[in-house]
Structures are given as structure tokens and as C-alpha cells.
Amino acid sequence: MIRLRKWSAVILGMIAFYFMKSFKKTSAQHIRPPGALPEDEFLATCMRCGQCAQVCPYKSILIADGASGFSIGTPYIKARSKPCFLCKDLHCVETCPSKALSHVKQENITMGTAKIDIDNCNAWLGDECKMCYLSCPHMDEAIQLIDYKKPIVSSESCVGCGICEYVCVRPTASIVVSAHYRT
Amino acid sequence: MGVNFLYIARLFARFLFIFILLSPLFGATFFIGTFSSAALFGQIHLSDPFAGLQIVLSNPASIFTSFAISIGIVLVVYAIIGRMFCSWVCPLGLLLEITDKLFSIISDKFPRKDKEGFSLKPEIRRPYEKAVQRNTKYVLLVIILVVGLLASMPVFELFSPMAIFMRMMIFGIGLELMLIAVVVISNWVYGSANWCSNICPLGAFYSILGSKRLLRIKLQESECVQCGKCYEQACKYGSWILKAAVLERDTNKISNECTNCGDCIAVCKHNALGFSIHSPIPMAIDPKQISAK
Numbered sequence: 208m209i210r211l212r213k214w215s216a217v218i219l220g221m222i223a224f225y226f227m228k229s230f231k232k233t234s235a236q237h238i239r240p241p242g243a244l245p246e247d248e249f250l251a252t253c254m255r256c257g258q259c260a261q262v263c264p265y266k267s268i269l270i271a272d273g274a275s276g277f278s279i280g281t282p283y284i285k286a287r288s289k290p291c292f293l294c295k296d297l298h299c300v301e302t303c304p305s306k307a308l309s310h311v312k313q314e315n316i317t318m319g320t321a322k323i324d325i326d327n328c329n330a331w332l333g334d335e336c337k338m339c340y341l342s343c344p345h346m347d348e349a350i351q352l353i354d355y356k357k358p359i360v361s362s363e364s365c366v367g368c369g370i371c372e373y374v375c376v377r378p379t380a381s382i383v384v385s386a387h388y389r390t
Numbered sequence: 391m392g393v394n395f396l397y398i399a400r401l402f403a404r405f406l407f408i409f410i411l412l413s414p415l416f417g418a419t420f421f422i423g424t425f426s427s428a429a430l431f432g433q434i435h436l437s438d439p440f441a442g443l444q445i446v447l448s449n450p451a452s453i454f455t456s457f458a459i460s461i462g463i464v465l466v467v468y469a470i471i472g473r474m475f476c477s478w479v480c481p482l483g484l485l486l487e488i489t490d491k492l493f494s495i496i497s498d499k500f501p502r503k504d505k506e507g508f509s510l511k512p513e514i515r516r517p518y519e520k521a522v523q524r525n526t527k528y529v530l531l532v533i534i535l536v537v538g539l540l541a542s543m544p545v546f547e548l549f550s551p552m553a554i555f556m557r558m559m560i561f562g563i564g565l566e567l568m569l570i571a572v573v574v575i576s577n578w579v580y581g582s583a584n585w586c587s588n589i590c591p592l593g594a595f596y597s598i599l600g601s602k603r604l605l606r607i608k609l610q611e612s613e614c615v616q617c618g619k620c621y622e623q624a625c626k627y628g629s630w631i632l633k634a635a636v637l638e639r640d641t642n643k644i645s646n647e648c649t650n651c652g653d654c655i656a657v658c659k660h661n662a663l664g665f666s667i668h669s670p671i672p673m674a675i676d677p678k679q680i681s682a683k
Contacts, residue, residue: 215579222568251448251542254441256427257557261414270557272564279548279566280557304427304437304460305445305452 286369472600
């Protein structure tokens, strides 16, 4: 029994080491919910309570797990599986206790910027496809059409909600939202 | 001993709080969040004072009225009831209580053998009780606050097994399951309730908060026969909490690490222990003197 205890202490140490090592990985840049503070400040202020994920009417907000390093417990949005639909009340911002998500207006949201991979885009390859253009909440501002056909993103108007990435019909989305580096 | 009413009530409360915690999964909206911070009925916001303190240290700009109020309410409640969260609410505490029970059953089934091969008497599984070990949590508390201030990061919210366990139950299991396993195994290696009574900085913070608590366990010095059942068997958070009070017949010597769980009340056959409201202001006339006359 004593030997068993010693061994379990060794195993314990190894598990702890593995755990710490995974924490050392620099956290990937997540797309944060609307109104998030700059990333450093956000990590300092977010309480990791998960209220925003629970009040989201579309369940768009996910909570990061241990694999994402220091971002553990923080909310993020995975646009391809479910984007932010920019609901009118912005429940996540309203409920945030420490104001890591602070009050923003609907049009001032900056979660990220969409980027089109023109080698993979149906419209740019010559097919008829306007999915991203038509579903964009800021149509004709964030996503504009060249020659009434080819979509381009204007980075000033794009809020990074990710609906375009969600609706893209290509097997791998040809329009991808990446988080803003607001530092 | 018969039916242990307080123990059943405590277990019931624990399961009730877990049900409340998980209620958003069933579509209820009266409790949103975790025990780090929650919104009741979408109106009343409550935040854990320790998490709040870390946030304020890591980002001083985040202090504002509604956040301060949400912390303040809980702060006042904890100052009144002491470290009651640990034994009545904490979901990780429930998990550890169950696993500790399992481990003690296992070690009773397979008792330790001495050199000649005779099985020794099954030991009562207790947390380590030297002062060095039980002050670990205060050291950790200071380290966490200092590191949090320097790195501007709420450190304990990242690593806290309690917060991780709650998030795991609601948002799904990830790599952080390892940390829960570490805590459970360390409780097996270092004695039951080792995490709660020796390491958990949250408990340390609540102990400090509850040092002037109103709701207390009261020891009636005249009834106590010093049998030692309460501090040797019943109190699972360690014998030092009640030992000094019982041996010196002084109810004020009960440690502020007492979690008001009430296990000692149930085990006492002489009715020497009970809950009482401790008045912060010394009364002009001592009620004891009146009864003596």
C-alpha cells in the first residue's frame, strides 16, 4: 500500500506536469463575443463564469477548455459551426458581471474581419453564388460585389459576426473570419 | 446515532445547489452562470468575492457600481455565515466527499499490513494536520493574489478545480479533467479532505472573511465531557478546528476554518454542540449570569 501511494504520487506529478505543459502553449486567438475588451485586458477582466454562453439565444458562444491555455473558461465564437447573429439586445454584453464585454452599439461591434480566399470561392471561380453577400447583416457595406458577381470584404464595415463563414457552401469555407488584434 | 438529520440536510442542500447550477441545461432561467458569478432571475447579480478581488487586482479599471454591489452582497453574507460555502454548496466538495468515502471503504477492505504480515487496524483517514500543512492555503492565497497583480490575470479562476468542475458540468469536459483527477488522487494520497482543509485558497479566503462570523458552532462548556468524538471522528476538515475549544473548554477557541457543516453536532451525544448566533457587540448583561442566579 505504501509503495502504491508512492507510485500514485509519481503519476500525480506526471499528470500535473503534462497539464502545466499544455498551459504553456500560447493561446490561439479566439473570436470574442461582441463588445469584448482588447485581448490582454479581456483575459484580465473576464471572470470565466460562463453567463454569456448561457444567455446567448442562439447558443453561439462556446467556452474554451483546457486545451486553449490561458484562455480556459473564456467565451469564444466558432463561426463555421455557429456565428454570432447580432441579436438586438446583446444579452451577453448585458449580463457580463465584470464588463469584460462592455456596452457597444450594434454597428460598432468589432469581433474580427472576414477574408475571402478567392482561389476557393465559387463566385470568383465563375459559378453563380451570392450566399455570403446576401446573408451579410451589413449587405453592400461589409461585403460588396465587383461586377455584380464577385464578393469582396471591406474591412472597415465588417463586424466579424461570421454569418458569411457559416453560410458558405464550399466544403471548407472560402470566407473566414479572423479575430481582431485589438491591442 | 440514528438518523443523522443535519448530515442528510447538508447532502440535500449540496445536491439542490448542483441542480440549481445545472438548471439552465434544462431550460430554466432563474439561475444563469456558475458560482463564480451568477444572475438570479435576470435581475440580481451575485459574484464570488475572491474572484472579484482577483479581477479588481488584475484590472483596476473594472471597478464600477453594479460589479461592486454584486460582490458586496455576497461579501456580507459570507461575513455572517463564515465558510459555509465549502460544506453546503461547493460542487467539488461533494465530489471529494463521495470519493473520500469510497477511498476510506477501499482502505478498510484492504488494510495495511505490518512487517509480519498482520493487518493493522484500519486508520481513520484524516487530512495532514501539522501547522505547516494547513497554512499552505494561506501561502497559496498570497501567491495567487501577488501573481495575479503582477501578471494581471485572475490566476485562480484559471486553475481553480472548483470553477473548472462547474464549467465541466455545464459546458463539457476537456483537458482540464486532469486537474480534477489530480485533486481526487491527492486526496487519496495525502488523506481525506486534504484539498479542502490544506490547499484550497478559496477556503482560506472564506476563513479570513468568516473570522468575525455571526453563525457559529457553540460549545456548551458545562455539557461537554471531552470524549473527543467531534474532533477525532466527525469533523472531516481536520481535528484542529475543534480540538483546542474542547480541550480548553472555551467556545471562542473554535477555529475560523470551521465550515459550519454541523457534523460534530450530530455526533455529540451530550448535546454540548449546536448552532448559535454570535453577537458581534458584547452584551451589556451576560445572559449566563442571569441564568446562574
